[in-house]
Amino acid sequence: MLRILQFLYRVRAFLLFIVLEVVAIWMIVSNNSPQGAAFFNSSNAVVGGVLKKQADVVQFFSLADANEALVEENAWVRGQLMASQVIPDSLEIKLDSSLQASFEFRGARVIANSLRFSQNYLTLNKGAKHGIKPGMGVFTSQGAVGRIKSVSENYSVAFSLLNTSLLVSSKIKSSDVFGSVQWDGRNSSEAMLLYVPRHVKAFKGDEVITSGFNAVFPEGILIGKISNVAVNEKDPNYLSITVALSADFSKLTYVYLVENTRFEELDSLYRQSEIPNEY
Amino acid sequence: MNIRSLLSYTFLIIALVVVQLLFLKNLALFGYAFAFLYLLGLLILPSTLKTIPLLLISFSLGFLLDVFFETIGMHAAAATVFAFFKPIWLKTTSPTGGYDEVEEPSLSQIGLGRFISYAFPLIFLYALVFFTADQWGTGGFLGVFSKSLFSSLFTLVLAILVQLLFFKRRKGI
Known part of the structure; x- marks a missing residue:
């Protein structure tokens, strides 16, 4: 018995090494499962605070660009608004509940962002207090950006589209053929459109948009443009x-969040019929 | 180790970690070469430091980086491997008879050639573990290997430059 203890004491450094490695690997695995609750991440109050201070300084220098993009978008939205405001010329009909909008939009600022790993995440400066929930879609005026992974009181962490574990249900705009966009971990301005059968005619320059089949994004948010079409070598x-992503991930500052208010209903329907919900 | 050197090591490590967190996060030359400059703080810890405190320090530093970079566990795993092999490798590369007890394995103390042969394999090991964890199941071995190689070269160059610029030279040089 004493000998065993002596032996264990002699290899104590090695044992500690093994324990720390197991802890680290456990953290990697539990963090990478999409449903896994991560307690330690950048939405932590202290870490989020530091990242926000840093973003405050860095993003100050890109304020002019951000303003310009906002003005352009505002002008476009105003145009849309003018076009849709028609003066009623007859009786008012009360709208049916099926015509109610099922999406709600919110705005947030990116305070941390990574591009260079194969699992990239965004940290946003809004959290549960501001109505952010896991599963909300993140996009900019240029295109889709990601999906919220977890939220804390004041901050939230989102899967970037540049994360190899995120699939976005999408379709080719001109032909309505649907597939899934997934990043292959190589180039931060390109992703792959998967599961498009061979008989489909896809052309360079076609727009790829979100399909609206999943409960994350509404239909029609731009993801990118097709930059290359080839036959899949493996299958x-x-x-x-290959899709050239329209959002510039190296310059993300302000983003929109979209919540499907009927997510729970859809999700429980999918569960009932045992269809795996693809995000 | 006296109080003064303890303070200076603490200050150095904090400074390197702050630089790593605030400036080197998204820096990647050509998309391949990452800088893990904070490893310099671990590299020059004196050879008298036992393995167990070294492991604990490295693990917590790696974990701190993970929390900021949203790479939970990856830096921690890599830093732990790094810390476990550091004393062994230092003993292997040191001349017969070993370094004096007070000596720290920094550039000015052990010279350029020995510093490279001491630091490069350790940084490479760190990068290899880190990128294997990062690209698990997605990238091929070649991608992991080339990223690790270029990152460790880049980190080594930065580490040497930082020591040349900011560290006090040994008397007589």
């Missing part, structure tokens, strides 16, 4: 389509 029944 020749499918095309391998």
Whole structure:
């Protein structure tokens, strides 16, 4: 017995090494499961505070660009508003509940962002206090950006579209053929459109938009443009389509969040019929 | 180790970690070469420091980086491997008879050639573990290997430059 203890005492450094490695690997695995609750991440109050201070300084220098983009978008939205405001010329009909908008929009600022890993995340300066919930879609006026992973009181963490574990249900705008956009971990301005069968005619320059089939994004948010079409080498029944992402991930500052107010209803329906919900 | 050197090591490590967190996060030359400059703080810890405190220091530093970079566990795992092999590798690369007890394995103390042969394999090991964890199941071995190689070269160059610029030279040089 004493000998065993002596032996254990002699290899104590090695034992500690093994324990720390196991803890680290456990953290990696539990963080990478999409439903796993991560207690330690950048939405922590202290870390979020530091990141926000840093973003305050850095983003000050890109304020002019951000303003310009906002003005352009405002002008476009005003145009849309003018076009849709028609003076009623007859009786008012009360709208049916099925015509109510099922999406709610919010704004937030990116305070931390990474591009260079294969699992990239964004940290946003809004949290549960501001009505942010896990599962909300994140996009900018240029295109889709990601999905909220977890929230804390004041901050939230989102999967970037540049995260190999995120799939976004999408379609080619001109032909309505749907597939899933997934990042392959190589170039931060390109992603792959998967599961498009070979008989489909896809052309360079076609726009790829969100399909609205999942409960995260409404239909029609731009993801990017097709930059290359080839036959998939691994599975020749499918095309391998490269999409040039329209959102510039190296310059993300202000983002919009969209919540599907009927997410729970849809989700429980999917569960009832045992369809895995793809995000 | 006296109080004064303890303070100076603490200050150095804090400064390197702050630089790492605030400036080197999204820095990647050509998308391949990352800088893990904070490893310099671990590299020059004196050879008298036991393995167990070294492991604990490295793990907590790696974990701190993870929390900020949203890479939970990856830096911690890499830093722990780094810390476990550091004393062993230092003993292997030191001349017969070993370094004096007070000596720290920094550039000015052990010279350029020995510093490279001491630091490069350790940084490379760190990068290899980190990128394997990062690209698990997605990238091929070649991607992991080239990223690790370029990152460790870049980190080594930065570490040497920082020591040349900011560290006090040994008397007589």
